[in-house]
């Protein structure tokens with residue numbers, strides 16, 4: 424391949440960091456996104472990056488490598504919504520030339536790269552895979568806000584049944600990632616990403632069930648997990664919480680169970696842990712209600728402050744966030760509800776067919792003490808848990824961050 428001109432399709436949580444890493448290594452790279460507002464925002468934010476590098480139009484024709492990082496959500500039947508992949512492939516088909524390489528990064532079901540990318544291009548362009556165009560699947564494994572493992576520290580899995588595709592992809596990725604790991608089957612690479620997410624989903628589900636069990640047994644699960652984690656082998660810590668969120672854990676395992684169902688195989692582990700995690704918001708609300716009752720407060724006359732709306736600490740992403748689900752559910756159940764989250768300054772919520780904007784309130788002593796109950800849902804590192812513990816009337820802490828020695832604190 425002559426000089427590589429790379430185009431990243433989809434500049435979100437996955438595509439943008441990859442774009443910036445490629446830029447750092449002086450690759451010729453264009454970022455393409457069909458969201459014009461995002462393109463204008465990126466152009467302003469990365470003012471030093473050369474003009475026309477972010478594009479929402481078809482200025483991508485001169486590219487010969489297309490890296491696809493579009494969303495892979497679920498539809499209303501909780502099945503894969505592949506419409507974003509379809510539209511990205513349509514864009515590629517309109518510009519692809521013989522010899523070009525496509526690297527598919529979005530999380531998808533085993534068989535997706537072949538079905539949705541290779542077959543489509545062969546059908547619509549009459550190009551032959553391995554001869555006229557090249558494809559590999561390389562799942563993104565980024566963990567936003569993880570300071571210990573940055574994108575380049577995480578080994579990059581690359582899968583393809585075509586040697587030349589593997590070589591072309593590896594030539595790019597070994598310049599960015601500390602390690603690359605080659606697989607010779609698309610499906611193995613696709614499954615490797617799903618195994619990682621299913622593993623997390625199941626272990627979080629297990630800890631959520633344990634937390635509910637421990638409430639009955641009157642045992643502090645957090646202290647027990649801390650002790651278990653001192654074992655230097657055969658154990659990895661996972662924690663309970665208000666549920667799972669973000670674009671991965673609550674969604675991706677469904678891609679695998681959906682595919683398995685097409686072969687009449689029903690995954691019990693995936694479905695059970697998914698159910699357990701999805702039930703957590705209701706469980707948290709029930710526990711909050713019981714706590715207030717214990718304190719002789721009537722639930723629907725109570726004032727509640729929620730700490731954290733994003734799905735995990737130190738990020739602003741609230742897609743699928745259980746914290747947000749809890750906030751929304753509480754809206755119609757209590758007298759007053761507010762939230763605090765410096766990462767999510769405001770939120771629009773539809774209520775009785777009207778959009779209402781809620782703004783994050785400041786964590787002043789006066790504010791904190793004016794609520795009957797504070798529910799800690801997202802444990803952002805910047806929050807002073809001692810001040811919160813000292814000044815709240817009652818706290819329900821689902822993350823075990825408040826001070827243990829305060830009597831007003833109840834843990835999940």
Ligand SMILES: NC(=O)c1ccc[n+]([C@@H]2O[C@H](COP(=O)([O-])OP(=O)(O)OC[C@H]3O[C@@H](n4cnc5c(N)ncnc54)[C@H](O)[C@@H]3O)[C@@H](O)[C@H]2O)c1
Pocket residue numbers: 432433434435436437438455456457458461492493494495507510511514528529530531563564565566567669670671675
């Ligand atoms: N968010 C994570 O932490 C994470 C981690 C690993 C893998 N993934 C996977 O990576 C993929 C992308 O996730 P994300 O979180 O970056 O999503 P995102 O929603 O943050 O970003 C996707 C971007 O793609 C754009 N887009 C959609 N369709 C397009 C099209 N046809 N042409 C051009 N642009 C288009 C959207 O406007 C958006 O900016 C998903 O498959 C996800 O499962 C996500």
